[in-house]
Amino acid sequence: MTVSLATLPLGQRARIARIDWPSLSPDEGRRLRELGLMEDVEVEALHRGSLFSRDPLAVKIGRMQVVIRGRHAAAIMVDVLAQDAVAA
């Protein structure tokens, strides 16, 4: 199942299928890649927003936690991974 990272339920692991690079500015795109967000990488949505807003989104990627805005997450399409398929 492919969904946008912006709508991925918290705690759900997924693999990035494709990123709509043209919808991001070149700088934003580069920053995402520097933080390790690119195709084929496994991510997990950890925390989303606070009292006043659904922004931003904290994503676990490798051993790192990265914060992005919902606008960026909307450009990232992910394949949801079945929980048992995740390597322990």
Add this chain to the structure above:
Amino acid sequence: MTAAAPLVALVGNPNAGKSSLFNALTGARQKIANYPGVTVERKSGRTTFADGRPVELIDLPGSYSLTPASPDEAVTRDVVLGRQDGERRPDALIIVVDAGNLANHLCFALELIAHGLPTVIALNMVDMARRDGLEIDAARLAADLGVSVVETVAVRRRGLADVMAALDVAILAGARPATAAPTTDRALHDRARALATAATLSEKPVERWTATLDRIVLHPVGGFLILLALLFVMFQAVYAWSEAPIGWIEASVSAAQQAVSAALPDGFWRGLIVEGVLAGVGGVIVFLPQILILFLFILLLEATGYMTRAAFLMDGLMARVGLSGRGFIPLLSSFACAIPGIMATRAIPDAKDRLTTILIAPLMTCSARLPVYTVIIGAFIPDRTVAGTPVGLQGLVLLGLYLSGIIGALLVALLLRRTVTRGSAAGIMMELPRYQAPRVGDILLGLWQRAWAFLRRAGTIIMATTVVLWLLLSYPKVPIGSAQSQTDYSVAGRIASGLEVVIRPIGFNRDIALALIPAMAAREVAVAALATANAVDANGDEAAMAKTLGDTLAGKWSLATALAFLAWFVFAPQCISTIAVVRRETNSWRWPLFMVGYLFALAYAAAGLTYWVAVGLGLG
């Protein structure tokens, strides 16, 4: 071999522990300057090889790659490539990587290694990685990368000698041929990940502490309440913990005044020392305990990694007014002082986002305003708790003043982002570092630096202005038998009379007119100025001398005037140093002048509104 000490640059990702390593290697032998033309700090320091030969180290701004996203990162690139004005190309690099985040940090390391400079990799924070269940094979990594890899724990000063030894060997071996780094981000990441995987001996996928804590701290509702509670405790503590030390300082100043009065005959010198220097400077030093308590909290929140969590929680709210959570850290630092806050905005990548953050930073209540708030609150707000709760009314009013500044700032930002700083939507992309136990030594060093900076101000700018003000207040002497007070008759009193015409409509009196002029130099001088003016008027009258400044004001000002004065200082004219730093950071006079203008207008309006409403409610 060159005759000069080799220049070695420390480079690495943000949060790799680069500055800790720099501090550990150089100790107190540091020099902070600016790169020419840009406002990026150049931190350099000296250390030695085991045999005593000197090495010059520079600490470059943390960066994710050699393609810069901010002015800070541009300096990192230019220094590494030897293109930075005023800096020779480094003879070697120490690349600092976080052992717990190897795959990501190796990307930048690979880019750097490709340039062929003699290089040592400091595999830092190995202790935390181990705690997280991660074992890294440093030898394997070194073999794969072709440069030495040394395990370090900078905050515990472990591995320092090994780094220096490896550096010595690397410099002697000379430059390596430049190699081709993978050309696309994709290929670079794949290579970094492959290297990290190969060098990882064992890995448990858990980072329990951080994950568990984050579930609580970043909870959409609970996390926000924790943040508010922390801020609340912080501002209550500023009052509760400072009571005793303030008492000691007041007692010492008053003892010093009595000693001088007893030792010197009545005259110019006695007046200058007792009423000018001791009353003025003493009136400001009394706030040292509160400033230190505030900084203690800010330093602790930074050192533990909580600050970025606060940025996460605040980002949604800040997005509404066109800012990003990245601006939260500079703004929170501005509670201590707007100057480091404004300098911290350099980390904000978007230019318009950054400019807006700079323009609203002075609305955050800096510690220099604390003395003003404390005196007025102490004099006019009763020291009691609110309706059966242990919450102090004075602390609550203080919190209210801070909140007014914040709300004002958010509204101003909203307005600016739709008018003068209109631009692309700001974003936030940052890393949430792992939680860390703060190091007592680092916190104490930070507190000491703050205390010293404050005392130096008290001893220089504040002392000079209070002495000048005392002279202006004391001369010419009022004729014996005149109905006028000494203050009214003096030069300063006459200047204030002119200013008073302008500020009379918003409920301000001559005392305030007198205090506002020197307060432009440093805000806390307002208190010193009030203290000096009162000391001059009390001359000879022992009962009046014995009264504290607060008691005197409570007898002279109406509540409406006091509230208007507080409202003025929420938005008020910033100190001259802040204006200077905005000029430097924005590289023009346009923005600092704009800032001064809008702040004056806002302060005048806020004070006026407060006064008129208070008078309307019968508090005049």
